[in-house]
Amino acid sequence: MAAKVLTITSGKGGVGKTTTTANLAVSLARDGKKVVCIDGDIGLRNLDVVLGLENRIVYDLVDVIEGRCRLRQAMIRDKRLPELYLIPAAQTRDKNAVSPSDMVRLTDDLRAEFDWVIIDSPAGIERGFRNAIAPADMAVVVTNPEVSAVRDADRIIGLIEAEEKGPARLIINRVNPAMVRRGEMLSAEDVIELLAIELIGIIPEDESVVISTNKGQPVALDGKSRAGEAYHNIARRLNGEKVPFLNLDEKEGLFQKLARMIKPGGN
Amino acid sequence: MAGWLDWLTGQKNKSAGQAKDRLKLVLINDRTDLSPAQLDEMKNELLAVIMRYVPINPDEVNITMSQEGREHRLLADIPLKPAARKR
Numbered sequence: 001m002a003a004k005v006l007t008i009t010s011g012k013g014g015v016g017k018t019t020t021t022a023n024l025a026v027s028l029a030r031d032g033k034k035v036v037c038i039d040g041d042i043g044l045r046n047l048d049v050v051l052g053l054e055n056r057i058v059y060d061l062v063d064v065i066e067g068r069c070r071l072r073q074a075m076i077r078d079k080r081l082p083e084l085y086l087i088p089a090a091q092t093r094d095k096n097a098v099s100p101s102d103m104v105r106l107t108d109d110l111r112a113e114f115d116w117v118i119i120d121s122p123a124g125i126e127r128g129f130r131n132a133i134a135p136a137d138m139a140v141v142v143t144n145p146e147v148s149a150v151r152d153a154d155r156i157i158g159l160i161e162a163e164e165k166g167p168a169r170l171i172i173n174r175v176n177p178a179m180v181r182r183g184e185m186l187s188a189e190d191v192i193e194l195l196a197i198e199l200i201g202i203i204p205e206d207e208s209v210v211i212s213t214n215k216g217q218p219v220a221l222d223g224k225s226r227a228g229e230a231y232h233n234i235a236r237r238l239n240g241e242k243v244p245f246l247n248l249d250e251k252e253g254l255f256q257k258l259a260r261m262i263k264p265g266g267n
Numbered sequence: 268m269a270g271w272l273d274w275l276t277g278q279k280n281k282s283a284g285q286a287k288d289r290l291k292l293v294l295i296n297d298r299t300d301l302s303p304a305q306l307d308e309m310k311n312e313l314l315a316v317i318m319r320y321v322p323i324n325p326d327e328v329n330i331t332m333s334q335e336g337r338e339h340r341l342l343a344d345i346p347l348k349p350a351a352r353k354r
Contacts, residue, residue, distance in 0.1 A: 147286050147293075154294050157337070183281030190287050194294060196337045 003034075003114040005107050006238070007136035009160070011152030013123030015144045016173040019209060021120035022050040023220040023228070027235030029084035030220070033115040036075065038106075039089035040132040041122035042098060048088045052216020053078060062090035062097045064106065071109055080221065095127060100134030107135040116238075125159055133160060139168040140200065145175055145186035154195055169200040171234065176205045177248040188245075201234035203227050204248050295332050299339055306332075313343070322348040 008021045018041075025037040038061065039047035048054040059074040064087070078084040090097065103119075110117050121132030133139060139160045143153035153170075160168045172188050179185035188202045206227035212219045219228035220235075226246070233243045296302055301309070310330045317323060329344040 147290055150290055151293055151297065154297060158298065161337075180283070183283045186283050186286050186290075190283065194287065194290050196334075 003107075003111040003117045005111070005117045005119065005135045005137045007040075007119045007121055007132050007139045007165075008142060009121035009129060009132060009139060009156055010123065010142045010149070011125065011156035012143075012149045015142050015149050016203070017123070017142050018046050018050050018120050019213065019218075020140075020142050020171060020173065020203075020231070021047060021118055022218045023231035024235055024238070025051075025084060025116075025118050026078075026081065026218045026220040027223075027232045028116050028118075028238070029078070029081040030223070030232070031235060031239065032082070033239070034083040034113065035116045035118065036085040036087065036110055036114050037118040037120065038087045040103075040119050040128060042089050042095040042128060043091065044122065045089040045091045047120050048076075048086060049216065050213055051078065051086055051218060053086050053088075054216070057088050060088045060090040061106075065098055065102045071106070080217075098131050100130050103131045104135045125155065129156075129159070130163075133163055133165055136165050139165050140171055141168045141195075141197070142171045142173050143191065143195075144173055145180075145188070145191055150186070150191055150194055157195060157197055168197055170195060170197050171201045171203065172199070173203045174205045175202055175248060180248075199245075200237050201230060202245055202248065203230045204246070291334075295334070295339060298337070299332075317345060322350065324348060 006024075008017050008024070010017045018039075021037055025035045029035045037047060037051075039045055040061075041047075042062065045060075048057060053076050056076050059069040061074065063069045064071050064074045074087050075085040076088065078086065107117050107119075117135075119132045119136070122128035141153050141156055141160070143149045157166070157168050160166045170192065172191050175188060176185055180187045188199065192199050204226045206219070206225055208225035209219050209227050212221070212225075219225050220231040221228075223229055223232050230246055233246065236243045292303070310328075313330070314323070314325055314328060318325075323345055327346045331342050333340045333342050
């Protein structure tokens with residue numbers, strides 16, 4: 001096997017990088033791929049709680065890099081899926097404990113054994129981002145349809161190109177179709193036009209993401225929710241399948257349609 | 268009826284349209300590292316240089332930034348005044 005290293009990044013914090021990493025990892029593993037995800041956010045570890053694996057951490061990324069344990073010992077296996085592993089970030093260490101070349105070496109050790117190595121980048125454009133992007137074969141930028149998130153995504157896309165890791169692919173997260181219809185939220189088309197990169201997924205705003213994260217069970221585990229389905233579609237696109245984008249208007253009932261025709265300016 | 272009228276006139280002013288227009292300008296500034304003030308200054312200097320060589324009407328000059336993919340292009344449309352014939 002020769003793994004692909006996929007780095008999930010965004011520039012701005014809070015747009016859903018970690019949720020996206022967890023759900024893409026779960027979706028790929030559900031499709032029978034061997035997946036390891038790495039939390040690149042040293043000092044602000046979170047991928048463990050989103051995946052629901054926080055109680056099983058013994059060693060972390062920095063322990064591996066500083067030689068306190070073997071790589072295997074820091075890999076937590078997710079028992080819900082056949083082949084999904086997490087390498088957690090260190091919570092207490094100095095973030096300069098890891099360098100870009102450390103990350104390249106680490107992922108090279110993983111490549112032979114896995115189909116996908118997914119790295120959750122920290123927010124920002126500092127060392128943590130450079131660590132996360134250094135070993136990448138492919139970079140995914142997550143954004144929300146909001147001015148600040150789109151602006152920061154554009155900055156990060158430029159940096160990814162400068163690091164010769166481009167072209168980046170785009171995931172637009174937390175799209176609210178009703179607001180887009182009212183003209184009060186940027187549409188996916190608007191964001192694509194502004195950022196001018198290839199889209200690989202649109203995730204609708206979905207309560208089930210919060211609910212499932214509360215429980216430590218990523219939405220993509222059962223794939224019944226809209227967001228879970230959208231994540232699963234991205235995983236299939238990453239594997240080269242042609243999957244049409246979800247029609248976010250589908251769920252609108254006849255009543256809502258009528259109401260909109262009668263009162264187009266309203267809800 | 269008033270609803271329709273509001274809709275027709277209001278569509279352009281919806282916040283998504285504003286967000287898009289604002290972002291277009293911000294992204295040009297971020298990508299080129301040129302502030303709107305610097306862009307204006309550059310335009311004025313360009314015009315001053317051109318006017319040293321040929322007569323032009325500054326009001327007819329149109330200098331814009333166009334975007335193709337992630338690349339930007341400065342486009343200048345500068346109509347020249349017919350030269351006064353020398354005899």
